Amino acid sequence: MTDSTTVHPATVLPGIPPQANAPSEGRSEVEQLAGTPATWTLKTDRGDTTVWQVTGPIGQWALKIGRGEGAAVVGREAEVLSSISTTVPTMSYGARAKSGRTPTSAWLITPWLDGPSTWEVFRTVRDGRPDRQDALAAAVDLAAAVGSMHQNGWVHGDVQPHHAIHMRGGVRLIGCSWSWNMQLSPSYAFHGGLMHLMSPELIARVESGQRPLGPSQPDETYALAAGLWWAATNSWPLDYAQLGIDPGKFTAKALREVLMRRWPPLGRISQWPQLEEVLRPVLTTGPRERPPALQLAQWLRALPA
Incomplete structure (x- = not known):
């Protein structure tokens, strides 16, 4: 991808x-x-x-x-x-x-924010190189940044590894057109964000026709974990092959309809199984049980590089 x-x-x-x-x-x-x-x-x-x-x-x-x-x-x-x-x-x-x-x-x-994105920092992981220290630090910083937003009552709306810039002074989040809080309502133009990072419940709300559509904090924690999985593997977290389909041949709406009928299992992060163990519970639990972003940051912080 x-x-x-x-x-x-x-x-x-x-x-x-x-x-x-x-x-x-x-x-x-x-x-x-x-x-x-x-x-x-x-x-x-x-x-x-x-x-x-x-x-x-x-x-x-x-x-x-x-x-x-x-x-x-x-x-x-x-x-x-x-x-x-x-x-x-x-x-x-x-x-x-x-x-x-x-x-x-x-x-x-x-x-101009001078620094690599999370996606760029994770290149060493995608290349199969053993040095994961910088990637792990970037994952922790991104999760903590999203958690800080949530603590302040905001939802970013488009969390993905390309939308975090890692600078000497800390991570900065970009691409915030769909951000919202209680004082700034969700945009009617928002339709769910990057398809492959959407939680099952957000997909259901998109398909229900609900507008305006504001992603929740649990939706965003799912997107955070899914984005880190993507950054580590260069593949989507869901194993679409188990459904016998190529997601690249579907429109977003058609793929959402498929996923509403059957949700595929997760793939694997074979080159970093410890990261998979941390991300898997976030991607397989419902919104009420899903850990918040700050909890995910703590789990990541405890991982060996």
Whole structure:
């Protein structure tokens, strides 16, 4: 499995500096923060959403732009950051965020977070190398970060190994467009998140047509464990082969319908069975019995590297 994000440098024509291809949305604001001349690098491009790394003499920033349907998603993330940055330490970078709207787009500027994602840290595990110390530390930090959010009354909404950046000052959670709490209601645009990290009960709520759909803290602990399983194995936790299907050939809705009828068993983490022993209870218990994220962090902390 690979991340759906397309990562590549900005397209630069011969003789034309990178900033010549820079977008107009948020450009003056981000160049004021970064300083000029600024170097622009297109880091992700999902069609309706792009993320630029803007580096200048006085700073390095991320500019996310949403157009079309992506505008609502980026606008929602800006709203979340303005509400959460002072209450959740792992989102504190949002206190420096700037945002804006045009008739057809929304943009968001945040400090560039310099560090590897959980997915990147787990590369040694996926490669079968014996050094797991950094991966284990990253797993503990991610679980503790999610647990801290929960303690502060928030649900992230899209926990996955690509949405945590590990920095010297601690982990920072990104991709928070679907975050919610009692003061900021769930978004009507949310449809469950990454299919293979969804708990059985969240899938049932999606299929029931319930809207708005807010993932619960137990849903999120499931996604946390499932995401760590994925990061360690490069495969989904559920063993779809036991159902005789290739999940890549199904739409999300069709796959949800299959799982509503029959839930497959888990696969294996053969290269790190101790991690499997910790994650398996999280993925096989119901929401009332499922341990919270902070409990998972404690279990992970006790694992030998």
